[in-house]
Amino acid sequence: MNFFAPDIGIDLGTSNTLLYVRGRGIVISEPTLVVAEGRGKKSVRAVGDEARFLLGRTKDSTVVVHPVKGGSIEDFDMTELLIRYFMRKAIGVSHVVKPRVVISVPSSLPAVNRKAVAEAVKMAGAKKVYLIEKPFAAAIGSGLPVYDPVGSMVVDIGGGTTDAAIVSLGGLVVSRSAPVGGVKMDEAIINYIKREFHMLIGDRTAEDLKLDLAAAIPLEEGRQVMIRGRDLRSPQVSEISFSSAQASEAINEPCRAVIATIKWVLERTPPELAADVMRSGVHLTGGVAQLFGMDQFIAEELGIPVLIAKDAEECTVRGLGYIVENMNDLIAQGRMPIAS
Numbered sequence: 001m002n003f004f005a006p007d008i009g010i011d012l013g014t015s016n017t018l019l020y021v022r023g024r025g026i027v028i029s030e031p032t033l034v035v036a037e038g039r040g041k042k043s044v045r046a047v048g049d050e051a052r053f054l055l056g057r058t059k060d061s062t063v064v065v066h067p068v069k070g071g072s073i074e075d076f077d078m079t080e081l082l083i084r085y086f087m088r089k090a091i092g093v094s095h096v097v098k099p100r101v102v103i104s105v106p107s108s109l110p111a112v113n114r115k116a117v118a119e120a121v122k123m124a125g126a127k128k129v130y131l132i133e134k135p136f137a138a139a140i141g142s143g144l145p146v147y148d149p150v151g152s153m154v155v156d157i158g159g160g161t162t163d164a165a166i167v168s169l170g171g172l173v174v175s176r177s178a179p180v181g182g183v184k185m186d187e188a189i190i191n192y193i194k195r196e197f198h199m200l201i202g203d204r205t206a207e208d209l210k211l212d213l214a215a216a217i218p219l220e221e222g223r224q225v226m227i228r229g230r231d232l233r234s235p236q237v238s239e240i241s242f243s244s245a246q247a248s249e250a251i252n253e254p255c256r257a258v259i260a261t262i263k264w265v266l267e268r269t270p271p272e273l274a275a276d277v278m279r280s281g282v283h284l285t286g287g288v289a290q291l292f293g294m295d296q297f298i299a300e301e302l303g304i305p306v307l308i309a310k311d312a313e314e315c316t317v318r319g320l321g322y323i324v325e326n327m328n329d330l331i332a333q334g335r336m337p338i339a340s
Helices: 051-056 074-093 111-123 136-143 182-199 201-210 244-250 251-269 271-279 292-303 312-325 327-332
Strands: 002-004 008-012 014-019 024-033 036-037 045-046 064-065 095-097 100-105 128-133 152-157 162-168 171-178 224-231 239-241 282-287 305-307
Touching: 002 305, 008 074, 008 128, 008 312, 014 074, 014 095, 024 051, 024 074, 024 128, 024 312, 036 051, 036 074, 045 051, 045 074, 045 182, 051 064, 100 111, 100 136, 100 312, 111 128, 111 271, 128 136, 128 312, 136 162, 136 171, 136 282, 152 251, 152 271, 162 251, 171 251, 182 201, 182 239, 182 244, 182 251, 201 224, 239 244, 251 292, 282 292, 282 312, 292 305, 312 327
Parallel strands: 002 095, 008 100, 100 128, 152 282, 282 305
Antiparallel strands: 008 014, 014 024, 036 045, 036 064, 152 162, 162 171, 224 239
């Protein structure tokens, strides 16, 4: 039995949750999903990868729970259960002293929601909880000089939120979080097909179409796929041809919302730091940053160089990992980037 549990970093996202364990690295990357049965006090059937396998294949008495939406906790009990499950899967339960946990939160998350996140993690088995703002952790994970007197702009486009921020001297100078990301793009594709073809498709199909066909900019050579869904005008299954041009048209509005968030931050950035951003460019992190043409789309709209971070989807959890590995030194030096 180990006396002390290792410290943990948690990137609790709307779509995926990643865990970093001190000394071991990233050990978990699974969907933020819970499948439960019954009403009221639910009986949990599956969590994470197992829950994703059941998505769209459940019976009437089974409920698919997305405990986190737009960076906020929607179902406290299910969130606590999910975090507890992942923590036990990562480090086990045979520890006398519970782990310290650093967890990322959107930069504009209200105080009451931050308190709910901290409380859920404590109830899941943490000794002490540190809330770290997501864009700051993403900036560390992408290798930006966050503690230097230089302005760096990071835009983290995740499943539920887009966080844009100017980072300098160990903190966020200007930041904004908007409830737009991969999930909104999936919903946009579902609504487009419903409106144009009178056909209903599931969440998994919409996500697959986004990954396979969608692009932030029009493609020169389009592709088409055949998709099946429920005909809204008859009790039959229908099949249509769906193109990459249509997929890109469907997600245009969420892409524009990302641009609006970045512009809001740039308009409020001090001139000296804005000059730094013009030189170094905008750094994209998060899973949706890897959407085809997203960097080119932002660069053309803003006239600023745009770079996609290496392993963009893991930048936030790697930033949390840096904090986990150096937590004692950061606390001693007063450089622990705790969210206010």
